[in-house]
Amino acid sequence: MIRAKNLTKFYGGKRALGPISFEIEDGKTFGFLGLNGAGKTTALRILACDLRPSAGTIEVGGVDVVAEPHEVRKKIGFLPETPPLYTDMAVVDYLAFAGEIRGMSRADVKRRMGSVLEVTDLGEVQDDPIGTLSHGFRQRVGVAQAIIHNPKFIILDEPTRGLDPVQIVEMRKLIHNLKEKHTVLISSHILTEISQTCDRLLVLGRGRVLGVGTEAELAGTKSEIRSVTVTVRAPGSGDAKALMKKALEAVDGVKEIGDPSEQGGGLSFVIATAKDCRADVSRAVVGAQLDLIKLDYSRGELESTFLRLVEGSDGSN
Amino acid sequence: MAATSIIYRRELGAYLRSPFAWVIAAVLLLVDGIFFRGFVLPGQNLSAIVLERYFYWSSGVAMAAGLLLSFRLIAEERTSNSIVLLTTSPVRDSQIIIGKFLAALTFLAILLVMSIYMPLLIKVRGKITYSQIMVGYLGLLLVGSAALSIGLFASSMVKNQVLSAVIGLAILIVMVFLYQFAKTLDGTVKDVLQEVDLWWIHFQNGFMRGVLNLKDLIYYLAVIYLFLLLSVKTLEAKRWQ
Numbered sequence: 394m395i396r397a398k399n400l401t402k403f404y405g406g407k408r409a410l411g412p413i414s415f416e417i418e419d420g421k422t423f424g425f426l427g428l429n430g431a432g433k434t435t436a437l438r439i440l441a442c443d444l445r446p447s448a449g450t451i452e453v454g455g456v457d458v459v460a461e462p463h464e465v466r467k468k469i470g471f472l473p474e475t476p477p478l479y480t481d482m483a484v485v486d487y488l489a490f491a492g493e494i495r496g497m498s499r500a501d502v503k504r505r506m507g508s509v510l511e512v513t514d515l516g517e518v519q520d521d522p523i524g525t526l527s528h529g530f531r532q533r534v535g536v537a538q539a540i541i542h543n544p545k546f547i548i549l550d551e552p553t554r555g556l557d558p559v560q561i562v563e564m565r566k567l568i569h570n571l572k573e574k575h576t577v578l579i580s581s582h583i584l585t586e587i588s589q590t591c592d593r594l595l596v597l598g599r600g601r602v603l604g605v606g607t608e609a610e611l612a613g614t615k616s617e618i619r620s621v622t623v624t625v626r627a628p629g630s631g632d633a634k635a636l637m638k639k640a641l642e643a644v645d646g647v648k649e650i651g652d653p654s655e656q657g658g659g660l661s662f663v664i665a666t667a668k669d670c671r672a673d674v675s676r677a678v679v680g681a682q683l684d685l686i687k688l689d690y691s692r693g694e695l696e697s698t699f700l701r702l703v704e705g706s707d708g709s710n
Numbered sequence: 711m712a713a714t715s716i717i718y719r720r721e722l723g724a725y726l727r728s729p730f731a732w733v734i735a736a737v738l739l740l741v742d743g744i745f746f747r748g749f750v751l752p753g754q755n756l757s758a759i760v761l762e763r764y765f766y767w768s769s770g771v772a773m774a775a776g777l778l779l780s781f782r783l784i785a786e787e788r789t790s791n792s793i794v795l796l797t798t799s800p801v802r803d804s805q806i807i808i809g810k811f812l813a814a815l816t817f818l819a820i821l822l823v824m825s826i827y828m829p830l831l832i833k834v835r836g837k838i839t840y841s842q843i844m845v846g847y848l849g850l851l852l853v854g855s856a857a858l859s860i861g862l863f864a865s866s867m868v869k870n871q872v873l874s875a876v877i878g879l880a881i882l883i884v885m886v887f888l889y890q891f892a893k894t895l896d897g898t899v900k901d902v903l904q905e906v907d908l909w910w911i912h913f914q915n916g917f918m919r920g921v922l923n924l925k926d927l928i929y930y931l932a933v934i935y936l937f938l939l940l941s942v943k944t945l946e947a948k949r950w951q
Contacts, residue, residue, distance in 0.1 A: 441798045443949075463800040477795035479720070481727050493716045494799045538795065 394419055395440065395546065395576075399449035402435050402600075410435045410600040412449055417593075419545075422572050424591030425580035426699060432600040433580035434474065437550050440578065441471035454545060467496060470544040470575075474551045476535025480524030484515055484534055487523055491538035505541060512570050513537040514563070529560035536567060540575070547571055548578045553586055565590060584699055596702050603702040611702075621674050624661045626684035633660050640681030646670040659686045713801045717809025718816075725779070725817040734778045735821045742771045746828045757836020758920075764829055765846040765918040769909065772850040775821055776857030777882060779814045781875040784865040784945065803945040807938055811862055818854050822847060842920030849917020852930035856908060857882055859937035866944040882908070885933075908933065 394416065401411030410432040417423045425433040438444040439451060442462040451458045453465045479487055485506060492502040510516045513533045518526055523534055532552065539547055552568065553561045568590050571577050581587050587594060588608055596603040596611065604611045628636055633653050641647050646668045653660040664674065671690050678685050725731040745767035750760060787793035796806050829843045857878075864878035865871075889910035892903035904911055916926040 443794060443798050466798055466800040469798070471794070471798045473791060473794050475791040477792045478790070479724070479792050480790070481724055482720075486723075490716065490720050491795060491799075494713060494796065494801060496800060 394455070395451070395453050395578075397436075397449065397451040400436070400439065400446050400451055401448040402432075402439060402444065403447045408600055410439075411446075413597070413600070413602045414449075415595055415602065415605055417576065417578065419576050421592045422568070422577045422579065422590060424587040424594045425578065425597060426582070426584070426587050426594050427580075427597035427603075428582055430599075431582075431597040433582075433597055434550055435600075436597070437471075437548050437578065437580055438473070440546075441469055441473075441548050442466050443471070443473075467542075468545045469548060470539030470542065470546070471548045472535045472539045472550060472552060474554060476531055477538070478523050478531060478534060481522065483520050483522055484526075484537075485510075485519045487534065488537055488541050492541040495542040497542050502541070505543065509537050509541050512540070513567060529556055529563070532556060532560070532564065533567065536564075536571075540571065543574075545576060546578065547575045550580050551582075552579060553581065553583065561586075596699060598702065620690075621664045621666055621671055622661055622687075622689040623664060623674060623678060623685070624656055624659045624687035625678060626659050626686060628683065634662070636681060636683065637662050637678075640677045640683060641674060644670060644673045644677050647674070657686065659684075661687075713799075713805040714809040714812070717796070717801070717806060718812045721783075721810050721813030722816055725813060731779065731817060734775065735817075735824070738771050738775050738778075738821060739824055742768055742825050742828070745771070750828075757832055757838050758842070760836065761829060761832050761838050761842060761846065761920070762918055764832065765849065766914070768825065768828075768850055769853050769913055769918065771825075772818070772822065772854035773857040773882060773886070773909075775818055776814075776854040776859075777861040777875070777878050779817055780811075780858045780861030781865050781878050782871050783810045783814065783862055784941075785869055785871045785874040786865075788869040789871065797949045803949060804942045807862065807866070807941045807945060811859065811938060814858050814862070815851075815855055818858060819851060822850055822854070839920075845917055845920045845922045848922070849913055849926075852917070852927070852934075853909065853913050856885075856930055856933045856937070859934045859941070860885070863937045863941045863944065866941040866948075886910075905929075 396416050398414050399412040400414065402409045413436070425436060427433050435444065439446050439458065440453065442458055442465050445459060454468050456464045456468070458465050479490070482490065488506060488509065489499070489502045492505065493499065497505070510519055513536055515530070515533055515537060518530055523531060526534065536549070536552065539549070549568070553564050556564060568577060568579065579587065579590060593605070593607055594611060595605045623637070625637070627633060634650065637653070638650055641650060641664065646666045647664055647670065648667055649665040651663040651665075653662050655661070669690060671688060675685060675688055746764060749767055750763045784793070787796070826843075826847070829838075829846070832838060833840075833843065860881050861874075861878040864881065865874045867877060868874050885906075885908035888903045889907035892900045892907070895903065912926040912929045915921075916923045
């Protein structure tokens with residue numbers, strides 16, 4: 394369990410983070426989401442004992458980060474935005490160094506090396522100097538150094554930054570593999586990245602927590618705006634929007650009916666609703682003698698949730 | 711201790727693999743050889759004086775080597791971000807500094823050993839003792855180590871390697887010319903500054919002449935300790951800033 398209470402960080406007189414409070418359960422994958430400068434990296438560096446908080450407390454596995462940083466460091470593997478690599482070393486030598494510096498014996502490092510190379514898929518380049526590797530491989534070496542000592546908590550700061558699409562997919566697979574045995578903390582400003590890899594999210598904006606929860610919780614609790622898209626065959630006579638408005642006027646939850654657009658041989662209406670009222674809408678449309686072709690439902694998705702949270706934060710500042 | 715040893719092995723390996731370190735070694739040995747041929751051998755042929763002249767010129771090379779081998783030690787790690795591996799590991803700052811210092815010291819010692827053929831040539835043709843050579847080399851190692859600790863301190867202060875080299879060089883020049891500056895002063899300040907000087911008193915009057923004074927030995931160890939301590943404190947302040 395990671396428990397932060399009123400965590401705050403100032404750089405000089407400028408507040409970079411906090412006060413923020415959050416809890417992260419063991420075995421979960423936790424995402425820190427926010428725009429650049431939101432405080433994600435600062436929060437992760439404090440968790441990794443690379444920065445001392447200006448105020449507040451933070452416990453990792455029951456150990457206070459400020460009081461016993463070395464104990465916390467033993468439990469943590471950290472991949473910063475720029476992987477901490479010695480480019481003159483071969484991959485296996487570097488990983489052995491990373492393991493030993495964190496207190497592993499040479500025998501332990503040797504035993505662990507095979508599985509780490511396998512999980513990170515570095516076997517083919519294990520004897521190559523890191524300086525000769527591609528960006529994607531270097532990022533994987535960065536992940537490998539973070540897991541070589543089999544830490545309970547793995548902190549990955551923007552792990553897919555600068556990777557090409559193929560490398561991003563591979564990195565996602567790697568993170569999925571890590572989820573099985575570790576509590577993983579990931580920061581990113583890429584929404585799809587976070588939504589695909591994390592169980593829970595913490596949305597940061599200007600150093601403050603804007604929301605915490607699962608994607609569904611964030612969307613559901615904060616967003617009342619959902620939409621039903623109804624596509625009907627164009628009526629032979631009369632104003633299509635007026636007919637649709639008349640058909641839906643008695644449906645509970647319908648807030649607004651948008652202007653129709655031509656789509657797939659029919660007319661599409663985006664209807665803003667306060668709840669999921671697909672069944673009522675379909676019955677009403679059919680009851681009004683309109684030919685229903687298609688019906689879609691859209692809950693407030695992460696992207697819109699994120700934008701709304703961030704915009705809310707901007708507005709409040 | 712284990713962490714110091716692990717960092718020492720990595721750093722020494724980095725020196726041995728680095729073309730930069732070997733280029734420094736080659737250039738400094740070449741300069742040492744040029745000094746030997748151009749300034750040490752000509753002139754007075756008393757072998758003890760020739761040996762003194764050799765150590766006089768070689769001390770400059772040793773100080774340059776100390777500075778060149780150390781100015782990148784921390785600054786480069788900050789630039790490449792590899793320092794994060796050390797700062798987020800259960801390792802004390804003193805272990806990082808001592809491990810790096812000892813590795814650089816080992817490479818400096820290798821470099822000095824490679825120059826030993828020059829005093830041996832003097833011995834073959836003259837009347838000097840092995841102990842004179844050994845004391846002189848101990849002096850070179852100490853003055854080089856002092857420069858190394860100054861360079862390490864400069865490296866711990868800033869991320870920019872050029873700036874680190876400039877700061878290290880500035881401190882070294884001040885330390886070396888304190889004696890000359892002190893001559894313009896009077897009283898206790900003059901005496902204190904002359905004793906603090908890195909080269910004129912403690913190297914020229916002792917090690918260079920093959921004389922081992924305990925106070926010179928303690929002086930150099932104190933300078934090394936001071937700058938290593940400052941390096942540790944600087945790293946500590948930056949690690950948890």
